[in-house]
Amino acid sequence: MPSSDPPPMAEPLQMNPALVAAQYGAKAKGKQAASTQEASTPAPATAAPEEKKLTGAELKKKKQEEKAARRAQAIASKQVDVASPIAEPSPAAPAPAGSTPAPRTDGQEGARTQQRTAGPVSAGQRNIPVRQKQKAVAPAPIVPGKEDKTVEFFRHLYKTRTTSIAGASKEIHPAILALGLQMSNYTICGSCARLVATLQAFKRVIESYTTPPGNSLTRHLTSHVLSPQIDFLTSCRPISISMGNAIRWLKLEISKVDVDTPESEAKENLCNAIDVFLRERVTFADQIIAQSTADKIKDGDVIMTYAKSSIVQRSLVQAHNAGKKFKVIVVDSRPLHEGKHLATALVGLGMDVKYCLLNGLSHNIQDVTKVLLGAHAMMSNGRLFSRVGTALVAMEANEADKPVIVLCETIKFTERVALDSFVHNEIAPADELVIPGGALTNWENMKKLQLCNPMFDVTPAEYIQMIITESGNVPPTSVPVLHRLGNESQG
Amino acid sequence: MPSVQTGYAPNLKVFKQSLKTAPLESSIEYLISLLKRRQIKNSRPCAIATAELLRQVVAKSRWTDVGKLIARIQDVGQRLIEAQPREMAVGNIVRRVLGMVRDEANEDRTEDGSDTASSIGSPKRQHSHTELTSTQGPPPSSLRFSSTTEGSDLSEVNGDDVFGGRSTPSGRPPLMASHTSYAVVNGVPVQQSMFNLLSATPSPNATPSGPSGTNSPHGNHPLHATTLAERMIITSKDLRAEVINGIEEILDELEQVDDQIAAYAQEHIHSNEIILTHSSSVSVYKFLLKAAEKRKFTVIVAESYPNDHEETHLAAMGKMKDPESEEDGEGVYLKSLQAAGITVILMTDASVFAIMSRVNKVILATHAVIANGGLIAAAGARLIAKAAKVHRTPVIVVSGVYKLSPEYPFEFESLIEYGDPGNIVGYHDGTLVDNLEVDNPVYDYVPPDLVDLYITNLGAHAPSYLYRIVADHYKTEDINFHKPELQF
Structure with missing residues (x-):
């Protein structure tokens, strides 16, 4: 490298x-x-x-x-x-985004x-x-x-x-x-x-x-x-x-x-x-994870992902470059519409991409063979802390018996634990939910109306089949172990 | 959509006005075009429009006997359903009217007193009439109803050539090519016939081949043939009035249904609860308003982007259109939830899982309810119901009985409608439009195991009980009236 x-x-x-x-x-x-x-x-x-x-x-x-x-x-x-x-x-900013649909360098x-x-x-x-x-x-x-x-x-x-x-x-x-x-x-x-x-x-x-x-x-x-x-x-x-x-x-x-x-x-x-x-x-870790994930993608697979994760994108691109024929379903949600960026990048490479919002999730889950999710963090109790809506995708996939695979560098592992999404979270400004010119303009003046825009949610560990890290593929129960090993090697 | 209601774009109100003056056939065509263009959409407006049109059909069309009337209603109903097969309320109302016509006709016949069976049947039949048509019929009526159908079946043995609605295939248009994927035989009518079988009453409807059996006893009553003509003249006039009365009662029911449902609100919503709801629905809105009269609670609204979020936002801002006020033309709004003392929290659909652990109850609106207890609701409802199930949060569905459909498709995808993908990826997204496959379902099928309770205008029911209510409201022979190929 x-x-x-x-x-x-x-x-x-x-x-x-x-x-x-x-x-x-x-x-x-x-x-x-x-x-x-x-x-x-x-x-x-x-x-x-x-x-x-x-x-x-x-x-x-x-x-x-x-x-x-x-x-x-x-x-x-x-x-x-x-x-x-x-x-x-x-x-x-569009400059890197526009130029990178071409194969990404390290x-x-x-x-x-x-x-x-x-x-x-x-x-x-x-x-x-x-x-x-x-x-x-x-x-x-x-x-x-x-x-x-x-x-x-x-x-x-x-x-x-x-x-x-x-x-x-x-x-x-x-x-x-x-x-x-x-x-x-x-x-x-x-x-x-x-x-x-x-x-x-x-x-x-x-x-x-x-x-x-x-x-x-x-x-x-x-x-x-x-x-x-x-x-x-x-x-x-x-x-x-x-x-x-x-x-x-x-x-x-x-x-x-x-x-x-x-x-x-x-x-x-x-x-x-x-x-x-x-x-x-980060760099090597991403390389290893992307390689490991790309190896798992087979011809004919239908991969579902939610919003946008750089490591998921990289893995998909790597698999595509390796000549695998598969389809990607990108699920997205308001207000950030991050998945649209992912879909744009993948479509630019000529990949077969389907895009839907959360309302189409139930309709598409049956066709899916694997669900790849990015992570904001992995909690020590094996739960996934990621963009809000991830838990719904994992739940639906679990219900339909589709494997849910999380791609996560060990740097994102934390010793903190969370049982629900209220323990740790980030509340984004409520104004982000207002559609310009829409009905919610001046919502502050409406008494007793609150807009809530949490950024993350916590996915239960039982929905996750595997976590692909640079140190190997582990079940969610191994998160604390890997975290400890990572810290010890550092210390 | 607000755009539909502004200006001179035709809507339910315009249609109602045109009904008064336009000739019947053009009214039918008008409604068909309105349904096709979705200028009348959603269950309630569709149901009201159908009932209004059928009233005109009964009043204006020429018919000499019940059979012709039934055939005529079937014909109109079939065309309406064909125009918009996914607005199931249309078919439901047609079936209700058909069932009512049959009841009224039976009653008239037995009131002549010529049948021996009528002496047992008629008092019960009186009952059935009042129960069917009364809007506030008590739930126990359902049990008695099955016995009255037996009575009417008895009389049909004698009078079937008069009621020959089944045996007039000439008036029926050719087979419908669309939705042949629908179920062949509904589970519910079979249940009904089983019930009759067990009750050991000699009834031609006792077997699934019931309607065909009605043609067999032709030889039984040459006696009536002579008096038939004069009797028809007398009865058809009465019948016309009776049927129109009945349709008006259905219309009354449609008007009151939300308030009747709301009457159960205070039983189910308690102080300081957190209620999650989805999309915007007048039924749910009124339900919450009623509960707010006595209790203080919090409502979380998931906005159901991208198909219904504008309405949801408007409702959150206290601008929920009052359906009753549509006659005035002006957009008069219902009282806002906030003014009623409810704290409203608007969230994205994605946040549902995150906050579900704090939610006490989920209240869902519905587009249609099918006989197995499942429902068709705004897309995203299934995710919410499932997230609720995972968190063991009770899910309550609020629905008028008119949304209850006897249809039971084996393939639920056939009930799902797909909307404009431009709502998700528009032309401002440039090349994406050409290269991206985009999916925008408008409805979700929510299976019955995700629902804990249905609240209808008749009361609260478990999903497993809904088939009985279906059986009470529709006659077996009307269930597949729009699909002649499925009739025996």
């Missing part, structure tokens, strides 16, 4: 210079706005009590109006700047970047963060007087997303800023793609790091440099299990750096370690 210097992966990062410049411009303005606002914010708080006896509510109202006007001005000036960097990834993680149609949804989101300028990371407080639109049984999972760089702390590295935004608008989507992109970005963070005098890299890097970066990424979109595993590994790696190592050497070692980690745990 050629040394993995994945060009498309670098692509999102390559546009950093322009992006960064724009961001810094925006940030400078953002800071100005923030400072003016900071100056104005305490004013009503202090002034109001003093003069309250004189003019009371009137004065307060006037101040509020002034503040609103100032704020609107700040937004207007910022949107000119912010709009361009956010819009920028969109034209860039390490083309960039194909995983999935472009989401930038609709009015993202345009609407752009206005939101202004309110939380001071505290970008903290979950937004529920505005008093407004109805709580969160669904009761998911309430512990709600987190607001940072969708712009406004208000980000200055210690956040530009590469991380760009990555955070790409994650929050699903330009980089998928557990593996996010993992790779995160580690690449961390590499740049480490490269540009210099230990301040009087500190050692081992003690300073993790707590003072990496942590804020991780916090920012988390605020953009909760980090995936695989990212969590990788970050834990990286912290361990940093803590193992000898204090006496010269800084430049230590940095180089860390970057090399990240490369090796990516190569071993």
Whole structure:
């Protein structure tokens, strides 16, 4: 395998210079706005009590109006700047997606970047963060007087997303800023793609790091440099299990750096370690899994898959390139329609593809010979944590006695357990469910109406016949064992 | 679709108005075209349109004896079913009307008092009339009904040349080529005949070859031949009025059915429950509204993308069209669930499995119910029912009796309709349109083992009991009326 210097992966990062410049411009303005606002914010708080006896509510109202006007001005000036960097990834992203229907070369993680149609949804989101300028990371407080639109049984999972760089702390590295935004608008989507992109970005963070005098890299890097970066990424979109595993590994790696190592050497070692980690745990792992899966696909098979998983796509393409004749049924669902990207890619290769939404699942399951599913994570109790809807596909396949095979790198294994989808989950912004121009426009004004958009669900272990990993094919009961072995070999 | 109801696009209301003035034959053709173009769709509008049309058929067409009337209704019914075989409510209403005509005719005949059998039969027959036509007939009527059919069968032994509806093949159009895959003999009518067999009554319908037996006793009554003509003149007038009355009662039932079903709501929905429902249905909506009068609970709505999500979203926003208000032309909405104090959570179909462990009950609407207790419902219903089964969550199906169909296909795929694939992959997806096979089923078949309870306007039943209700509402000889090749 050629040394993995994945060009498309670098692509999102390559546009950093322009992006960064724009961001810094925006940030400078953002800071100005923030400072003016900071100056104005305490004013009503202090002034109001003093003069309250004189003019009371009137004065307060006037101040509020002034503040609103100032704020609107700040937004207007910022949107000119912010709009361009956010819009920028969109034209860039189709490039890898468009070019990769051709046989994929190793390490083309960039194909995983999935472009989401930038609709009015993202345009609407752009206005939101202004309110939380001071505290970008903290979950937004529920505005008093407004109805709580969160669904009761998911309430512990709600987190607001940072969708712009406004208000980000200055210690956040530009590469991380760009990555955070790409994650929050699903330009980089998928557990593996996010993992790779995160580690690449961390590499740049480490490269540009210099230990301040009087500190050692081992003690300073993790707590003072990496942590804020991780916090920012988390605020953009909760980090995936695989990212969590990788970050834990990286912290361990940093803590193992000898204090006496010269800084430049230590940095180089860390970057090399990240490369090796990516190569071993992702690139090679994907290769092995794809090969193993492609071997299992026989002529005449009908393969069903749900949404889009990069490793499933890769396996199917590999089997197709090996000359196997089979049919693929892609099942998909709202709101992300990720399966459409998969179907597009497969159709581009001339494969026989059928596409349906979940409403057609029951009608197609009888024709299927194998079900291949991607994973977001494998839980330690053998359950599969994956895109919402996966459990339905597995259930239906199980009912029809079709084998369900999960493709999963061991980096996605976790020691966490979950019995249902409420334990861990990610609640995406409810506005994503609104169809532009559809009946749900202005749904916030409808009292007692809540929209709920969970990202994942948990598939019971008994629906899964086999997990194909780079360490072999195992039943779901072996997940904790493999996880432990993986960690021990690391440690 | 909202587009259908706006402007001058023909719909149920337009059809009803045209019925008043247009000649009969053109009304029939009009309804056929409306059904074919789906400008009248869904069970209820189809059922209402069919009943209204049959009322005109009975009132306007010339008929001198019951046989001709039955043949005429069969002919019209056949054409309607052919126009839209998957709207099973059409066939159901035709069968109900046919059964009613037969009952009324039997009654008239026995009221002449010329039969010895009538002395036993007639009081029961009176019963059968009131029960069949009354909209709020108590459930126990079903048991008595079987005994009254025996009575009417007895009288048929004597009067079959008069009721010769079966023996007039001339008025029947040729065989239907479509849906020959449907069942040959329904399981239910056989059950009915078995019942008669066991009750040891000498009835020509006792065997599956019953209707053919009705032709045999020709020689039994040359006596009646003389009085036949004058009797027909008297009875046909009464009969016409009676039948029209009966059809109006069916129409009344169609109007009230949702409210009658809703009356059972408070038995089944309790405080603080979480109810999952799917798609948008007036029956379910009213059911929930009724329960909300006394209880506070949460409703999770799965949006049933891509065929019904617009309506579902509208309903979630409190804009559920009131079917009764359609006469006014203005879109008057039912009270919103939220205004009734219900918290509504809208979710995608994919989230169903994720939240099922918190759901207390699943309430499904249905398009048609078939005699084995299975149902045809909006696509996605099967997944929901199965997810509920896996989580041991009870599944309740809310359905009017008029949706209950005696048809029992061996191949359920024949009942499934496929919709516009453009809803899933549109032309803006470019080359995908040409190269991708896309599937968009509109309906799902939900097998009876996934359903725990049916709530109809007659009460709550287990799926295994539905065949009895089918037997109560349709006559054996009418079940396959639209398929002459299947008649004996």
